[in-house]
Amino acid sequence: QVQLVQSGSELKEPGASVKVSCKASGYSFTDYAMNWVRQAPGQGLEWLGWISTDTGDPTYAQGFTGQFVFSLDTSVSTAYMQIGSLKSEDTAVYYCARKRGGTSRDWYFDLWGRGALVTVSS
Amino acid sequence: QSVLTQPPSASGTPGQRVTISCSGSSSNIGSNPVSWYQQLPGTAPKLLIYFNNQRPSGVPDRFSGSQSGTSASLAISGLQSEDEADYYCAAWDDSLNGRVFGGGTKLTVL
Numbered sequence: 001q002v003q004l005v006q007s008g009s010e011l012k013e014p015g016a017s018v019k020v021s022c023k024a025s026g027y028s029f030t031d032y033a034m035n036w037v038r039q040a041p042g043q044g045l046e047w048l049g050w051i052s053t054d055t056g057d058p059t060y061a062q063g064f065t066g067q068f069v070f071s072l073d074t075s076v077s078t079a080y081m082q083i084g085s086l087k088s089e090d091t092a093v094y095y096c097a098r099k100r101g102g103t104s105r106d107w108y109f110d111l112w113g114r115g116a117l118v119t120v121s122s
Numbered sequence: 123q124s125v126l127t128q129p130p131s132a133s134g135t136p137g138q139r140v141t142i143s144c145s146g147s148s149s150n151i152g153s154n155p156v157s158w159y160q161q162l163p164g165t166a167p168k169l170l171i172y173f174n175n176q177r178p179s180g181v182p183d184r185f186s187g188s189q190s191g192t193s194a195s196l197a198i199s200g201l202q203s204e205d206e207a208d209y210y211c212a213a214w215d216d217s218l219n220g221r222v223f224g225g226g227t228k229l230t231v232l
Contacts, residue, residue, distance in 0.1 A: 035221075037167075044124060044210065044223055044224070044225045044226040045159075045167065045210055045212075045223045045226070046223065047212075047220060047221040047222070047223065049220075061220045061221070062218060062219070062220055095166055095167070097167075100172075101172070101173075104214075105154050105214040105216070106154065106155055106173070106214070107214075108155075108157035108169060108172040108173070108212070109157070109159070109167070109169060109212075110169050110172070110178065111169075112166040112167055112168065112169075113166065114165075114166050115166050
């Protein structure tokens with residue numbers, strides 16, 4: 001079964017860090033890059049960037065460089081996103097989503113994880 | 123505010139046809155393909171339309187997409203109660219060098 005399984009909910013204090021995982025199954029992990037998208041409570045979707053699953057090269061959306069770090073463990077078909085220096089405004093559901101398509105611009109998200117809720121509160 | 127502009131809400135009665143618009147610019151919709159996503163309450167988004175008007179397998183043909191100039195539209199015909207969800211458009215933006223989303227449209231089936 002083709003799916004992305006994400007880690008569970010996290011409650012963190014401001015200033016802490018968190019690492020969210022996304023395990024792929026049912027397809028060749030290194031054939032498709034992985035995106036990260038977040039959704040704050042009651043808000044829309046926001047693209048954070050993506051990581052090439054064959055080279056490990058990350059690409060961060062504008063404004064998300066530094067605080068967010070994407071990584072991989074291809075031996076277990078898993079992508080990770082670490083968020084540092086957490087603030088209350090980072091409270092959101094974080095989704096991983098598979099990148100499908102051709103060129104660097106002509107692509108779309110064809111498979112999504114269920115999301116991982118990260119709550120930042122003291 | 124979002125780079126792509128969608129109406130915050132839309133509504134229709136069962137069996138009706140509704141259209142959701144997505145307005146952008148020459149740096150996004152005007153030069154790159156649009157995809158649409160359906161997010162049912164409490165669930166993850168799901169791909170509905172890609173490359174402006176292509177449906178993935180399993181998506182009913184009641185859903186269709188179109189693009190003209192710097193705008194795109196999602197049409198849902200034969201509206202059903204299970205279509206009640208949030209709908210998002212997305213495209214690559216050449217100026218921002220990143221993927222951008224519309225703010226989402228909440229569809230209510232009356």
